[in-house]
Amino acid sequence: MTSVLGVDMTGVEPGTSIIRNGLIDSVGLVRLAAFLETELGIVIPDRDVTATHFDSLAAIDAYVRRRTRTPA
Amino acid sequence: MNLAEVAPLPGSPVPPHLLNEATTLTGALAALADTCPDFPCLTILDRRRTEQVVSFGALWEEARRVQSRLVDAGAGPGAFVVLILPTGPALLAGYFGAMLAGCIPGLVATPSNRVADPRVYAGRVGAILENATARVLYTDDEVAGLMRNAGAPGLARIRVLTPSADGHADVTPAQPAPDDVATVQYSSGSTGVPKGILLTHRAMLNNVRAVRDGLGVTPRDVSVNWIPLYHDMGLIDAFLLPLLSGCPTILIPTMDFMREPALWLRAMHHYGGTISWAPNFAYTLCARRVPDAELTGLDLSSWRVAINAAEPVLATTIEDFARRFAAHGFSPAAMTPAWGLAENVTIATAHPVAHAPTVERIDRQALALRDVAETGGAADIPSVAIGRCLPGCEVQIRDHGRVLPDRHVGAVWLRTDSLFVGYHRDRERTAAALQDGWLDTGDVGYLAGGDLFFVSRDKDLIVIGGEKYAPHDVETAINVVRGVRSGCAVAFGVLDETRGTEDVAAVVETRVEDEAERAKLCAAIRASVTDTTGLGLRHLLLVPPGGIEKTTSGKLARRATRERWAKHLPSAGTPGA
Numbered sequence: 001m002t003s004v005l006g007v008d009m010t011g012v013e014p015g016t017s018i019i020r021n022g023l024i025d026s027v028g029l030v031r032l033a034a035f036l037e038t039e040l041g042i043v044i045p046d047r048d049v050t051a052t053h054f055d056s057l058a059a060i061d062a063y064v065r066r067r068t069r070t071p072a
Numbered sequence: 073m074n075l076a077e078v079a080p081l082p083g084s085p086v087p088p089h090l091l092n093e094a095t096t097l098t099g100a101l102a103a104l105a106d107t108c109p110d111f112p113c114l115t116i117l118d119r120r121r122t123e124q125v126v127s128f129g130a131l132w133e134e135a136r137r138v139q140s141r142l143v144d145a146g147a148g149p150g151a152f153v154v155l156i157l158p159t160g161p162a163l164l165a166g167y168f169g170a171m172l173a174g175c176i177p178g179l180v181a182t183p184s185n186r187v188a189d190p191r192v193y194a195g196r197v198g199a200i201l202e203n204a205t206a207r208v209l210y211t212d213d214e215v216a217g218l219m220r221n222a223g224a225p226g227l228a229r230i231r232v233l234t235p236s237a238d239g240h241a242d243v244t245p246a247q248p249a250p251d252d253v254a255t256v257q258y259s260s261g262s263t264g265v266p267k268g269i270l271l272t273h274r275a276m277l278n279n280v281r282a283v284r285d286g287l288g289v290t291p292r293d294v295s296v297n298w299i300p301l302y303h304d305m306g307l308i309d310a311f312l313l314p315l316l317s318g319c320p321t322i323l324i325p326t327m328d329f330m331r332e333p334a335l336w337l338r339a340m341h342h343y344g345g346t347i348s349w350a351p352n353f354a355y356t357l358c359a360r361r362v363p364d365a366e367l368t369g370l371d372l373s374s375w376r377v378a379i380n381a382a383e384p385v386l387a388t389t390i391e392d393f394a395r396r397f398a399a400h401g402f403s404p405a406a407m408t409p410a411w412g413l414a415e416n417v418t419i420a421t422a423h424p425v426a427h428a429p430t431v432e433r434i435d436r437q438a439l440a441l442r443d444v445a446e447t448g449g450a451a452d453i454p455s456v457a458i459g460r461c462l463p464g465c466e467v468q469i470r471d472h473g474r475v476l477p478d479r480h481v482g483a484v485w486l487r488t489d490s491l492f493v494g495y496h497r498d499r500e501r502t503a504a505a506l507q508d509g510w511l512d513t514g515d516v517g518y519l520a521g522g523d524l525f526f527v528s529r530d531k532d533l534i535v536i537g538g539e540k541y542a543p544h545d546v547e548t549a550i551n552v553v554r555g556v557r558s559g560c561a562v563a564f565g566v567l568d569e570t571r572g573t574e575d576v577a578a579v580v581e582t583r584v585e586d587e588a589e590r591a592k593l594c595a596a597i598r599a600s601v602t603d604t605t606g607l608g609l610r611h612l613l614l615v616p617p618g619g620i621e622k623t624t625s626g627k628l629a630r631r632a633t634r635e636r637w638a639k640h641l642p643s644a645g646t647p648g649a
Contacts, residue, residue, distance in 0.1 A: 017598065018608075022609050024608065026537075030327065034330075
């Protein structure tokens with residue numbers, strides 16, 4: 001993920017808020033979603049690209065698991 | 073549809089004199105629909121490779137239908153209509169439809185800044201609706217629902233319309249006069265509610281013609297853009313300029329570019345794009361973040377003009393983009409730094425199009441100590457020329473009313489025939505900005521041999537990705553956090569060269585000394601800022617009481633505070649940093 005965002009993510013804890021800490025901005029957020037779509041073969045609707053689902057590694061993990069189970 | 077293939081569009085049948093003779097935007101579209109109704113002037117391309125093609129005639133018909141629906145909804149001459157829609161045929165027809173109804177359209181951002189609380193978005197839109205005393209909000213179900221759920225005050229008095237196939241073309245269109253207000257452009261100011269910049273048909277057409285002539289735009293150009301239409305560069309330069317000039321006009325919804333930046337480049341290749349507009353960060357994004365695999369076979373040799381405007385242009389960005397895309401046929405001369413502001417409709421200066429950007433290196437000490445830009449000396453700050461005056465534009469560098477000579481740094485003032493007529497319902501701010509026909513742009517820079525160079529902003533604004541944010545909003549979010557000395561927080565932008573745009577920084581006074589408590593305080597401050605504004609606080613500095621600089625009248629001195637704590641903040645090698 002470091003190369004996608006261009007930010008050093010090593011040492012970032014699962015619960016660390018990446019948006020609040022300015023590690024990722026709204027552009028980075030969208031690119032992260034695009035990256036996950038391509039890499040994991042899931043569909044992420046525009047309206048889901050929010051802090052709720054993407055503000056920490058833990059949140060991203062949970063969201064991706066849900067999308068993988070329910071592809072609709 | 074395969075973007076790897078090159079599919080040149082049909083040649084434009086539009087006679088150039090149409091734009092020369094136009095006196096209103098609606099009159100211009102009427103003439104185009106009359107003369108070339110079937111020309112497929114507009115193509116909206118999304119990331120699924122779906123194309124929606126719209127002809128002049130179809131755009132006109134759709135606009136007439138929207139006109140009738142607005143009139144039926146009680147929006148009469150002079151009424152404000154706020155449009156919130158992603159780039160697409162509905163937004164474009166809605167924009168013209170509002171003008172045909174005699175209304176004043178204002179385009180506002182969709183909730184693409186999705187990081188913020190929907191209630192905060194609704195509050196901001198509500199404030200705009202109230203300032204405009206808007207009669208109609210023309211939007212989609214998502215935003216309409218969001219506004220209703222948030223219980224936005226004042227919404228009950230406003231008719232909310234969503235695009236539909238309804239409407240008829242029987243109502244006589246309004247015939248505005250050239251000096252009637254055609255559009256209200258919203259631009260973030262130094263406080264929360266965006267300013268409503270009033271632009272007449274005359275001013276907008278004058279700017280479109282000045283840009284056309286300055287860049288040498290002809291109907292043989294092909295315009296490809298992804299910038300949002302609620303941004304002045306989007307509405308006028310990505311849409312009205314090519315449309316009224318008779319160029320094939322390709323538009324990519326902004327979110328689709330964000331999700332796949334290579335889509336922009338592939339579209340330039342596919343359509344043989346010759347002109348495109350983007351803020352600096354987008355060129356850095358493409359240079360550094362698009363994988364080689366997405367560029368296979370890409371040919372950008374048709375790209376004649378790559379405008380870089382709406383935020384500071386960085387030398388590193390210019391170099392990175394040229395280096396990366398040279399192998400794909402991109403000519404360094406195509407990169408065209410430009411400068412302007414919404415109060416001038418759009419740009420007022422542009423670098424000569426057939427020439428690669430001019431980057432000089434100036435001495436930091438001379439700049440800091442004597443406000444002069446000297447090449448030579450340590451030559452340690454790169455300074456990018458952001459253009460020469462377009463036809464009909466004049467620039468002056470002033471210090472307290474005195475016009476300064478070349479290479480002296482001062483306030484940038486502008487006189488053109490495309491200036492705004494005022495801020496809506498804000499006579500005081502208008503009077504402060506417009507004096508004797510000259511506009512105080514709020515930017516600081518210098519002239520050298522006809523080239524304008526940007527140094528910094530006088531107005532305290534944060535510009536990220538070409539969009540403006542008010543430091544006041546960030547500071548308000550910080551001040552409500554317990555542990556922060558109330559009123560003692562300043563926010564400002566700090567350049568991040570790796571992204572080619574700014575990060576948000578804040579300096580905050582607190583008496584809290586315990587390390588663990590300070591860590592909690594930082595987290596609380598960050599949460600408040602992100603939840604309220606959608607912005608992430610990249611740099612946060614806690615300082616003891618007295619750490620924030622104030623003016624003699626007790627107001628926050630953002631620049632002075634930033635300079636005081638500069639050693640603790642990243643510094644960028646550009647003027648004004």
